[in-house]
Amino acid sequence: MDLFTREIVGWQISSKHDKNLVIKAFLDGVMNRDLQKPTYIHTDQGSEYTSQDYTKLVQDFGVTILMSTKSSPWENGFQESFYNNFKTDLGLEFDRFENEDHFLGEIHYTLHNYNHNRIHSALKMPPAKFHANYLETVCKKRGA
Numbered sequence: 001m002d003l004f005t006r007e008i009v010g011w012q013i014s015s016k017h018d019k020n021l022v023i024k025a026f027l028d029g030v031m032n033r034d035l036q037k038p039t040y041i042h043t044d045q046g047s048e049y050t051s052q053d054y055t056k057l058v059q060d061f062g063v064t065i066l067m068s069t070k071s072s073p074w075e076n077g078f079q080e081s082f083y084n085n086f087k088t089d090l091g092l093e094f095d096r097f098e099n100e101d102h103f104l105g106e107i108h109y110t111l112h113n114y115n116h117n118r119i120h121s122a123l124k125m126p127p128a129k130f131h132a133n134y135l136e137t138v139c140k141k142r143g144a
Contacts, residue, residue, distance in 0.1 A: 007128060010028035030061065038063055042079075043067055043068070044073070045069075082114075114127070
């Protein structure tokens, strides 16, 4: 999640919640921002985020890693709030999905809807629109 725009910029799906999953999600987010790296990345202290492979990759990109204090989920409140809303929006009842492809399609749809249609309370508009407005403002200031 880009905390400025509140957009979900990188995501992955896996049957395992491990370092490979978070590495792929991080790289997806960087690729979706045209290789524009974040300044900071904030996570909890799960083993996938503290793994040497993940921390080395993120640091090789020049990104500073910030982590929540153990047993302090509120320090990652933006992400925790998103997950709560995402599960509600997705209607996370596994027996409602016909198969894995249906489940994956619904995840993609829910994330797209969150970024492009759902009004974010802090932004008063969808995150993608806020991002587009910001880029337009920056371009005008630069005379582009």
